Amino acid sequence: MAILVFIEHAEGVVKKSSLEAVSYAAAMGDEVIGLAVGSIDEGALKAAGNAGASKVLHVTDEKLEKGIIQAYAQVINQAMESTGAEILVLAKSSLGDPVAARVAAKQGAGFVSNVSDLPDTSNGFKVKRSIYTGKAFANVEIKTDKKILGLKKNAVELKTDGSEATVEKFDVLLSDDSFKVTITSQDKATGEILLPEAELVVSGGRGMKGPENWGMIEELAKTLGAATGCSKPVSDMGWRPHHEHVGQTGVKVSPQLYVAIGISGAIQHLAGVNSSKNIVVINKDPEAPFFAAADYGIVGDAFEVVPKLTEALKAAQN
């Protein structure tokens, strides 16, 4: 039985998290069929083949240029029906999550989000998901025939095998009922590394004293090729935009490296970073709680340490 994977793309490139979803589905051992919507080159979609899909269905209806959630749910319902797929896999995103919830309700499919591992199918269908904002895990059994798995970042390693997927055009029937919402505009940073997808993150807290000091955070981030993040008070005070705030009530990141500068490490902040592979903490207070959650720590004044670190990284790159 085929597994359907919803593939998202940004600026003409398939998202890495979607390729991970393809690898995840491929690791389950069945045929993997991708589904992509909107304007993206066929060539770019073939990347999904490299990650393990045999075929990618491509929907190009211009009504879908904007991510209207109900319409996307309709597309997925039709693709599941047409391919006979009983399992849908997708990466966590602002589009994928609400779309999957609708598909689940429509099809009576058991939906588990924030899945952090491959399923155990030796006796039933069991998956591990993160709960309590990363403070714990739950192993749950999905009882329904149809199943939807929403993946947390880094649930599996992205595998590439050099093969290509065939890309097929897929036509859908869209009802007017799905277009009750009008997206009037989008206001979005382009060309930056997006925080939820980032492998490396440099984040600053109230210890940075003010927005005028963010140059040094950005310089370090640029040197590393990292996205920038911040603590909640920093975005509350308007030093940084809301979508950069990390934590329980913000973005949850799971990068390879999280560098926390002038952030105390409150439990609500840690909740957003506790699945990072490596954490570096720079703080002038040796008692800052963040050190207990860190892999590497420097006690020192950020205004001295950060520029030195940037220089040392640049030197190591040459």
Add this chain to the structure above:
Amino acid sequence: MKILVCITHVPDTTAKISFTDNDTKFDANGVQFIIGPYDDYALARAVELKEASGGSVTVLNVGTAETEPTIRKALAIGADDAIRINAEPTDSMFVAQQIANHAKDGGYDLIMMGRESIDFNGGMVHGMVGELLGMPAISPVMQLDIEGETAKLAREIEGGKEYLELSLPFVAGCQEPIAEWKIPNMRGIMSARSKKLEVIEPTDATEAATLEKYEMPPAKGEVKMIDADNVEELVQLLKNEAKVL
């Protein structure tokens, strides 16, 4: 305008999470419970909308009798009445069906929820309820204004915001800065005691996923401290030990 706000009853954000009964039950011992922080934003905005243009705010929780103090707090914040659907909320599909079954004949103009519960973190219930009721569901909503029958919303997307327009009724999963959390005052607390809290029994519904066992994350290793005058050592460790450069 008639608004329904769905709230969760969850451990305080600072609570230490642990389990009992062979890792099959949440250990509520010594844990303080609160209105889900995102649900609290939804509630605050709902009360503001009511204060601005009239109508009513009903809060709903799918939960056992233990959640009643949390529901009373929502009444103290400014909801007019409350409904508790008497069931253990173990599965999002089950919860969504309960909410939808109640709301379908409730005549609500707007159903407000949090973007996600902070225990289950599903971020799913609003989408499911929207589908079950044939309404749009938008999440995470950062701004919500209503003019007549039309609503203008801002929703957070990766790296920015999306602005939307739609007609009532619909479901909104809310987050900051949609409104400031409201703290109940003495008058609110007093009046909450006499507000109506109706308990209804759940309807038949599907349990799509069931819990097998909880698990704690592996313990973190020791932190390696590096001298502030020797940042080169950190670079070497990141390169050769962590292998992230």
